Amino acid sequence: MIISKTPYRISLVGGGTDLPEFFENYDDGGAVISFPINKYIYICINNLFEGNGYFLKYSNIERVNSIDLIKHKIIREVFKKYGIEKVELDSIGDLPSGTGMGSSSAFTVGLLNSIKKYIDMRESSQSALAKEACEIEVDLLREPIGFQDQYGCALGGIKKILFNKKRDISIENINLKKSSIQRLNQNTILFYIGNKRSASKILKKQGKDTLKKEETMRSLIQMKNLTDQLADEITINIDSVGDYLHQNWLLKRTLTKGITSDTIDEIYRVGRENGAIGGKLLGAGAGGSMLFYCPIEKQKSLIKSLYKLKHIDFKIDEKGTSVVKI
Numbered sequence: 001m002i003i004s005k006t007p008y009r010i011s012l013v014g015g016g017t018d019l020p021e022f023f024e025n026y027d028d029g030g031a032v033i034s035f036p037i038n039k040y041i042y043i044c045i046n047n048l049f050e051g052n053g054y055f056l057k058y059s060n061i062e063r064v065n066s067i068d069l070i071k072h073k074i075i076r077e078v079f080k081k082y083g084i085e086k087v088e089l090d091s092i093g094d095l096p097s098g099t100g101m102g103s104s105s106a107f108t109v110g111l112l113n114s115i116k117k118y119i120d121m122r123e124s125s126q127s128a129l130a131k132e133a134c135e136i137e138v139d140l141l142r143e144p145i146g147f148q149d150q151y152g153c154a155l156g157g158i159k160k161i162l163f164n165k166k167r168d169i170s171i172e173n174i175n176l177k178k179s180s181i182q183r184l185n186q187n188t189i190l191f192y193i194g195n196k197r198s199a200s201k202i203l204k205k206q207g208k209d210t211l212k213k214e215e216t217m218r219s220l221i222q223m224k225n226l227t228d229q230l231a232d233e234i235t236i237n238i239d240s241v242g243d244y245l246h247q248n249w250l251l252k253r254t255l256t257k258g259i260t261s262d263t264i265d266e267i268y269r270v271g272r273e274n275g276a277i278g279g280k281l282l283g284a285g286a287g288g289s290m291l292f293y294c295p296i297e298k299q300k301s302l303i304k305s306l307y308k309l310k311h312i313d314f315k316i317d318e319k320g321t322s323v324v325k326i
Contacts, residue, residue: 001044001045001046001325001326002044002045002046002114002117002118002323002325002326003042003043003044003045003114003323003324003325004042004043004110004111004113004114004117004321004322004323004324005040005041005042005110005321005322005323005324006040006041006042006043006106006107006109006110006113006153006154006320006321006322007036007037007038007039007040007106007153007156007317007319007320007321008036008037008039008040008041008094008095008099008101008102008103008106008153009034009035009036009037009101009102009106009148009149009152009153010034010035010036010037010101010152010188010190010282010291010314011032011033011034011148011152011282012033012034012035012230012241012244012245012248012280013032013033013223013226013227013230013244013245013248014030014031014032014033014148014223014224014226014227014248015032015146015148015223015248015252016030016146016206016210016220016223016252016255017029017030017031017032017163017220017223017224017227018030018032018146018147018148018161018163019145019146019203019206019207019210020138020146020147020167020207021206021207021208021210021211022210022217022220023163023164023165024165024167025165025210025211025217026217026220026221026224027165028224029162029163029164029165029224030162030163030220030224031160031161031162031163031224031227031228031231032148032152032160032161032227033158033159033160033161033174033227033230033231033234034148034151034152034158034159034161035152035157035158035159035316035317036152036153036155036156036157036316036317036320037101037314037315037316037317038314038315038316038317039094039095039101039312039314040093040094040106041091041092041093041094041103041106041107041110042090042091042092042093042110042324043089043090043091043107043110043111043113043114044089044090044091044092044114045087045088045089045114045115045118046087046088047086047087047088048086048087048088049088051086052065052085052086053065053066053086054067054070054079054086054087054088054089055087055088055089056070056072056075056088056089057088057089057090057091058072058075058089058090058091058107059091059097060072067079067080067084067085073141074104074107074108074111074136074137074141075089075111077136077140077141078108078111078112078115078136079115081136082115082116082119084115084118084119087118091107093106095192095312098194098283098287098288099192099282099283099288099289100281100282100283100287100288100289101282101283101288101289102148102149102150102152102153104137104145104149105133105137105145105149105150105152105153106149106153108133108136108137108150109129109130109133109150109153109154109321110321112124112129112132112133112136113129113321113322113323114323117323117326126154126155126156126320126321127151127154127155127171129150129154129321130150130151130153130154130155130169131150131169133150133154134147134150134169137150144203144204144207145203146203147161147163147167147169148161148163151169151171153320153321154320154321155171155320156317156318156319156320157173157174157316157317157318157320158173158174158176158181158184158234158316159171159172159173159174160172160174160227160231172231174231174234174235175235176234176235176238180234180235180238181316183238183239184238184241184316185315185316186296187238187239187241187242187293187294187295187296188241188291188292188293188294188314189276189291189292189293189294189299189302189303189311190282190289190290190291190292190311190312190313190314191267191289191290191292191306191309191310191311191312192288192289192309192310192312193263193264193267193281193287193288193289193290193309194287194310195263195287195288201258202256202258202259205256205257205258206255206256206259209255209256210255215254216254216255216256219251219252219254219255220251220255222251223248223251223252226244226247226248226251229244230244239277239293241278241293242276242277242278242293242294243277243278244278245277245278245279245280245291245292245293246272246277246278246279247278248280249268249278249279249280249281252280252281253281259281260281264281264287264290267290267306267309268281268290270305270306271290271292271294271302271305271306273305274298274301274302274304274305274306275294275295275298275299275301275302276292276293276294276298276302277293277294277295278292278293279291279292279293289312290309
């Protein structure tokens with residue numbers, strides 16, 4: 001039995017610049033500042049005890065005899081690639097899908113990590129797992145998504161992820177003092193909004209707008225610049241995160257129709273009026289989770305004002321994806 005453990009991720013600034021429609025058409029490329037959190041998706045793979053085919057348990061249950069009959073696209077393509085037969089797969093997550101924290105890519109990275117151990121392949125680096133997850137989701141399955149989630153979930157710690165025209169992705173670790181990491185953990189607060197939405201639909205529209213609308217391209221360039229600036233300033237002044245989140249959100253909500261709504265705008269307004277310096281909606285838009293940067297001494301007021309939303313307690317994960325049981 002193989003069990004992999006892969007974290008969900010939170011991005012602070014730069015989301016949207018990881019879409020190829022942007023970074024393949026902008027000389028300076030795209031960049032995102034991201035970190036994984038201590039909420040995980042677990043992928044368990046074991047030999048099927050009896051019979052043939054596949055027994056798959058995720059948000060749905062599948063019991064099929066042929067690999068071509070597997071409905072879950074990611075599982076089907078990964079199993080095909082590695083010739084997986086006669087297995088049972090279980091997926092359990094600390095968070096539901098649609099939270100805006102990269103659950104689909106966390107699943108792909110974790111599945112690849114489990115499969116490689118299951119067939120006794122040479123161990124892949126976390127970056128290699130992220131790259132392969134991108135190839136499966138973007139190149140093979142043609143999902144209209146970006147390239148940040150796979151790396152955000154695979155690698156531990158706070159990092160700046162850079163995307164260039166040739167789709168070469170590089171990682172710069174952001175090394176903070178322990179006191180700064182502690183303060184970042186204390187002052188970031190997360191609420192689950194719900195309202196599950198199709199991220200692919202929003203991102204597909206955003207990709208088209210990036211190519212056609214000058215306003216969208218200008219906003220994304222400004223978001224890339226914010227990422228570069230925060231990567232420098234965060235090591236000096238951790239509280240600058242709040243202001244950068246606010247600036248990033250003001251830009252993100254202009255990228256394409258459907259990212260925000262009256263409900264989301266009201267949540268953000270209430271958050272800012274009750275101690276939050278800044279915040280942003282996580283994920284493509286329309287729903288998911290809202291992240292705020294709020295000094296810890298003001299968080300009681302913030303939580304009370306948003307009592308209808310589920311508060312998710314989290315800390316930054318330093319390890320990234322791993323195999324926890326063999």
